[in-house]
Amino acid sequence: MNAGKTQRTPWIVGVSGASGTPYAAAVLRALLAAGESVDLVVSRASRLTLLDETGIAFRDAHYRDDLREWLTRGADGKPDTFDVDLDGVRHWSAGDLAAGPSSGSYRAKGMLIVPASTACVAGVALGLSKDLLQRAASVTLKERRPLVVAVRETPLDGVVLRHLVALDDAGARVVPASPAFYAGATHLQDLVDFVAGRVLDAVGVEHRLYRRWRGDLGGARTD
Numbered sequence: 262m263n264a265g266k267t268q269r270t271p272w273i274v275g276v277s278g279a280s281g282t283p284y285a286a287a288v289l290r291a292l293l294a295a296g297e298s299v300d301l302v303v304s305r306a307s308r309l310t311l312l313d314e315t316g317i318a319f320r321d322a323h324y325r326d327d328l329r330e331w332l333t334r335g336a337d338g339k340p341d342t343f344d345v346d347l348d349g350v351r352h353w354s355a356g357d358l359a360a361g362p363s364s365g366s367y368r369a370k371g372m373l374i375v376p377a378s379t380a381c382v383a384g385v386a387l388g389l390s391k392d393l394l395q396r397a398a399s400v401t402l403k404e405r406r407p408l409v410v411a412v413r414e415t416p417l418d419g420v421v422l423r424h425l426v427a428l429d430d431a432g433a434r435v436v437p438a439s440p441a442f443y444a445g446a447t448h449l450q451d452l453v454d455f456v457a458g459r460v461l462d463a464v465g466v467e468h469r470l471y472r473r474w475r476g477d478l479g480g481a482r483t484d
Contacts, residue, residue: 271298271351272464273362273372273401275394278306279413281376281438282314283336287450287457288375289350290332290343291468298349300362300369301328302394305355306378324352336453355392362397371407371464372398375457376438379414379421386424386431402431409463411456413438434463444472 272292276285292299301324303311308319315334319327325347335342353360361367374381374394381394390396401408410433412425425435436459440452451471458470472480 268368269298270368270370271300271349272370272466273300273302273397275302275304275372275374275377275381275397276307276311277304277374277376277378277381277394278310279376279378279381280310280314281411281413282307282311282331283450283453284411284413284438284456284460285375286332286334287336287453287470288373288460290345291457291461291470292466293346293349295466295468296349297370297466299351301350301352302355302360302362302397303352304381304392304394306380321352321354325350328352336450337448342450353393355394357393358390358396360393360397362400363393365400365404367400369401369406371409372401373409373411373460373464374398375409375411375460376413377410379412379417379424382410382412382421382424382428385410385433386427402433405432407464408433409436409460410434411436411438411460436460436463443474 303319311317311319317331332345333343334340384395385398388399390399429435438456440455444455446452454470458468461468
């Protein structure tokens with residue numbers, strides 16, 4: 262055993278089929294910029310959403326090329342907006358139920374589901390584990406690790422609300438993908454980054470994605 266080797270302990274990021282792939286991209290960029298390792302699980306449904314919202318076909322066999330194309334784009338779809346280093350990313354196929362994150366003995370800091378569809382919320386709340394994303398979330402809860410669910414849906418009916426309450430009772434943090442305007446947003450990316458920043462706030466990852474409230478009315482207009 263090499264005692265000098267640092268143990269890799271990633272954040273698991275699950276991307277489900279809800280609209281809002283720019284939120285996932287912003288969270289992934291910020292985690293990597295903070296020096297965090299990431300295990301990525303992109304559901305089958307989310308690949309359809311990603312294709313619809315960006316024109317990018319996410320392929321397991323070419324995930325690094327496809328992920329780089331996705332993460333370097335801005336929320337407005339403009340290419341080459343951001344620089345990214347993917348060295349900290351490990352990708353797991355959503356259908357691989359023997360993957361590392363499917364086991365509680367696999368080291369992980371926690372899991373962020375961004376965006377979270379109502380189908381994903383239901384699957385996690387009910388413990389269905391129908392794919393790796395849901396299984397990894399169930400493992401995160403049973404191991405008492407941080408789980409953040411960035412639900413993106415409106416309106417929310419009683420069934421979904423009950424599932425969200427069940428997740429909250431189980432220890433998850435429910436962070437609706439609801440942009441705020443007090444931070445002085447002037448571009449679409451600002452609104453996306455606010456939501457991504459609140460997701461990272463929920464697990465204590467440092468970032469500089471948005472201007473924090475300082476108690477000064479109108480402060481965003483004078484900075």
